[in-house]
Amino acid sequence: MRLVLLITAFYFCLSADALDTKIKSLMDHTFYQTNKNFIQRVFSHKKAFYEQGTLQIQKVINALKENGLLPLKFKKPSSLRVHFEAKTSPLLLLKTIRGVLSSMGYAYFPILEVTHNQDDSSATFALTTEYALDPTLLAKLFAKQGFTLLDLKRNSLKDWSYTFQVNTPKLAHATLIIPVNDGIELKEISGVYWLDMTDSGKLIIAANDKEWQPQVSFFDATLHMLNYTATDTPTEKISLDITDKVRFVRVSDVNNPLVLKGGIKVWLEPIKR
Template identity: 25%
Template sequence: MIKKLSLIFIFSIILNASVLDNKIESLIGSSEFNENKGLIEFLFKNANNFYINDKVNYIAVMEKLKENGLLKVGLNSPQEVFITFKISDDPVKSMKIISDSLTTLGYYHYFTKNLFYDEYKTLTWTISLKTEAAIDPLMLSKELAKNSCQLIDIKQEGYIKWMYVIDTSYSTLSDTQVITNNERVDFRKPLTPYFIKVSNAKSIKIISKWSNQWFPQVVFYDKHLSILNIIKENNKKSSLQLEIPEGTTYIKIDDLYTLANISRGLSVIIKE
């Protein structure tokens, strides 16, 4: 029995090492992998340390590769780089998470090359951008992880084509302000529209600060980021009280024309 368990354990280690090698090769390319195979075997000799719940821990793998100069994203000259995201759940919310992650990393100008939603409810989104360096997959992976997105696979082809397969079934929006019922929150000058998260809330009161010129635009979303209701006011308001639609998880608070109209901030009170 002990011998059998030992064989199973050894087989598991060998299998994990083999899978890990394949993932590393997908990340850095066959040429780089073959050229540095000895170093890679040494760095990842304890293959099980790079797994979490029987799945490859991509962030740990990429950190080790980057520390040793094996994860290269620089290009010889500005080129068009293509990134494809395969997303498992909540396509609208997932696209927002990816867009926000790219913005955080300083990538504002990119173009959608392909957008496809198949019968298996998998969204495939391909974007392109002109750059001197591919988007750092380690930095992007860390941003996605902040929103509870799990990386299933990452592949690169010749530095200019990358593909990310992402499990978003447990994703959250990390940039939202969670507001509990009967709590008053004072928001400062916004750089982007306010985005808040609520639970079992019945009403919201929004108070504009002195000297603002607020023309309200408030959007209510469910947990999948599907729109439940939109409120727009063409008249300036000093405050606004609204019923919250059933099933609301997220609320975006904006100005109909420009964020400069609420430069002194807003206060928000949620009621159960």
């Protein structure tokens, strides 16, 4: 019995250290010391910030933000460096980051570096701003795209690193395609269309322009390209077989995407069994 109590006490001691270490890492030393007593009250129920022994970073940053304990403001507009990483393809990571940053109101965010090693991808961006990104908002927006925040590191007020787990990814501005009798009419001024396939079957795409030269790419759930088809022969309609490995389809024109700015119509016919 005594051994069990000692092991339990040791476990909670480690848990407390992990939580305390993470809290301290998300603010500078002076701010922590000034607010130390308040921070201890906010996080007095340490068990609430763990699930099956794993620290839940989302709960930690939410508690910090709600209690005014997550300083993000710069003294003046400065360059902010933000690093993102996840086990997925670079293309999916980049498209997700760009979609999230755009929805937060950022129009210009140059890429400093992109790396890919086996299953791991990372990307580093620079932004000119008066604040560090709100991690609570960022986590919520990434969650809408199927990304779960695993860890957050504050290297400095102007340098942050995010680590995500990819569950069921979604693409911003991708149209969900389900088997229906009537086609779905789409219009995208860029002439580039992303389709989110819910099922296998025969995909039929009809263009509103007779000069369409189809360019269609097929991707899996992590945006690894599976196949690609293109033709220089103008047509108004094409029919493509969609296997159960395909999750996303990109539709455009070989030479000029603007050919499709007038719109397309899409059908997915289910496989007859």
